[in-house]
Amino acid sequence: MMALSRYRIRHLASAGNRRATLVLNLLEQTERLLGVILLGNNLVNTATSALAATFAIHYFGESQYALAIASTAVAFAIIIFAELTPKVIGATYPERIALLIAPVLRLLTIVMSPVVWVTNLVVKRLLRLMRVPEKPGESAISAEELRSIVLEGGNFIPQKHKSILLNLFGLEEISVEDVMTPRAQIEALNLAVPVEEIVHQLTTCYHNKLPVYEGEINRVVGILHVRKAMALFNHEEELTVDHFRQLLTPPYFIPQDTGVFTQLQYFQENHERLGIIVDEYGEVQGLVTLEDIIEEMIGEFTTSMPGASRADGFAWDERGECLLEGATPLREINKHLGLDLPLDGPKTLNGLLLEELRDIPEANVSVKMKGCVVETVQSQGQAIKVVKLIRT
Numbered sequence: 001m002m003a004l005s006r007y008r009i010r011h012l013a014s015a016g017n018r019r020a021t022l023v024l025n026l027l028e029q030t031e032r033l034l035g036v037i038l039l040g041n042n043l044v045n046t047a048t049s050a051l052a053a054t055f056a057i058h059y060f061g062e063s064q065y066a067l068a069i070a071s072t073a074v075a076f077a078i079i080i081f082a083e084l085t086p087k088v089i090g091a092t093y094p095e096r097i098a099l100l101i102a103p104v105l106r107l108l109t110i111v112m113s114p115v116v117w118v119t120n121l122v123v124k125r126l127l128r129l130m131r132v133p134e135k136p137g138e139s140a141i142s143a144e145e146l147r148s149i150v151l152e153g154g155n156f157i158p159q160k161h162k163s164i165l166l167n168l169f170g171l172e173e174i175s176v177e178d179v180m181t182p183r184a185q186i187e188a189l190n191l192a193v194p195v196e197e198i199v200h201q202l203t204t205c206y207h208n209k210l211p212v213y214e215g216e217i218n219r220v221v222g223i224l225h226v227r228k229a230m231a232l233f234n235h236e237e238e239l240t241v242d243h244f245r246q247l248l249t250p251p252y253f254i255p256q257d258t259g260v261f262t263q264l265q266y267f268q269e270n271h272e273r274l275g276i277i278v279d280e281y282g283e284v285q286g287l288v289t290l291e292d293i294i295e296e297m298i299g300e301f302t303t304s305m306p307g308a309s310r311a312d313g314f315a316w317d318e319r320g321e322c323l324l325e326g327a328t329p330l331r332e333i334n335k336h337l338g339l340d341l342p343l344d345g346p347k348t349l350n351g352l353l354l355e356e357l358r359d360i361p362e363a364n365v366s367v368k369m370k371g372c373v374v375e376t377v378q379s380q381g382q383a384i385k386v387v388k389l390i391r392t
Contacts (some may be wrong), residue, residue, distance in 0.1 A: 001026065001033065001105075003094040028103055031123075036115035045082060048230050049074050056110040121236045143169055167297045171261040176254055177347060179284030179296050179333055180277050185327065188213055191226055191241050198244065209274055212248055217284050220276055222248025253278050256285050264293050320391035323377070326350035326384040337389065340370045349374070350384045360384070368392070 004023070012020035049355050052074040060066035090097055109116070128134075146238065147224050150165045157165075188211040193222060203208075205226060213220045232239060254263060254275040267273065273290040299349060308353045314336030316322050322337060326349050330341045333349070346352045353374060354360065360382060366375040370390060378386040 001037070001094075001098055005092045005095070006100050008095060009098075017099075019102050022106055026102060026109070031120050032109050032113070032116055033105065034090070035120055036105065036112050039112060039115060039119065040108065041082075045078050048082075050077060058127075062177060065331040076384065093184050124330070143172070164298050167299075171264070171296065172259065174296075174331070175256065175259050176258050176260055176275075176277055177256045177262060177285065178329070178343075179292045180288040181292070181347070182286045182327060183217065184282055185210065186284075188217060188220075188289050189244075190214070190218070191245065195239050195241060198241070199233070199239065202226060206390050211251065211274075211287065212244070218282070220251045221245075222251055223274060224248055226350050251276050254288065255280075260293055261295060263288070264290075267293070316391055320392075322389040323389050324349060324354070324389065326387050328387075333389070337372075339372055339389075342370075348372075349387045353384055353387070 001023070005028070006027070009020050009023055009027075014254050020360050049071065051256055054071045056063075056066045056070035113152045147166065147169050150162055150169075158387055177244055187207060189199070190213060191196060192215045208226055209356075210224050210226060211220050212222050222245075224244060229244060230242050232247075237302075245338060252270065252272045252275045254277050256277050256279050258266075263275070267290050274341065275288055276284055277286045279285050314324075314332065315321070316337065324333070328349050329347055330343055330349065330352060332345070332349075333339055334341055341352065349355075352369075353376060356369075357365065361376050361384070362378055364376055366373050368374075374388040374389040374392060376384050376386075377388050378384070
């Protein structure tokens, strides 16, 4: 009864299982239930010992050896058949046995209620003298405990569902900065260029919506829906920048330290699907979409460009090596390669190496980190473009 999963029993009771409801009622009266079980257990054990002593005296007289042998045999039998074996079975099949014996225990609690009431009264007085609370308050399950329950769910929870639940717990620990598309990788539209270039970019882009800026990326003036812009191509009049400007919707800005779970709620409340991430100075740091957050929960289900899956290339080869771009997020590397690279500072491999080396290397440089060696393969300008990871 004590080894039962309360959640499983509550689920069965809510599904209409009468015995599960009876078990719940018994568990709500813990004092009476324990009193009945312990009284019955001790009465039977005591009676067995007394009977064994009586039989030994009757058949062998008051021999010390006979009493000792009888007491030892009964104690051994009680430990094997009345203690260890049934309790191991009970712990192995708690639900099945609890549902089976619930009616019997219910009957015993009624029959033995006077004796149980007296014993519980004495116990309460003792506890009061010892200043021990009679009913300690039930502690709520923490997020870490709930995570452990999911991890230990075994075959009862499909692997995909387990992965989604664990990702949900992780949303509280990360910010939009961890899942955003970095500024350097944003595909945006510049209204300061000739109309021909704007048209060419719109006909070759892979996104439904594009941030639009004038002159430089920090001057974001709106969001353009590509489908609406494509409809302009059928007009006979000559296209101008103002035609595209009229189609813009106001940009939605997000502070870079906003939590992912919080931002998911903001997207829902504001009916937005795309936001521009800015730092404390108003400088654009990246872009995040509703799809980015959903993929963080359930795994990748779409890509912005052909072959742009974030999981591509995340695998050790036969030599224990992995070649990655310098802009690869550290969280993705830890997730797919089983590493433990630090996440409290830079977000990418390039940033981690620049912080560690305090310089931009011109040639191959290796740095030993947690679980691997990180080697620069190609540097270009002010960034490390290609990095090789070597598993140690």
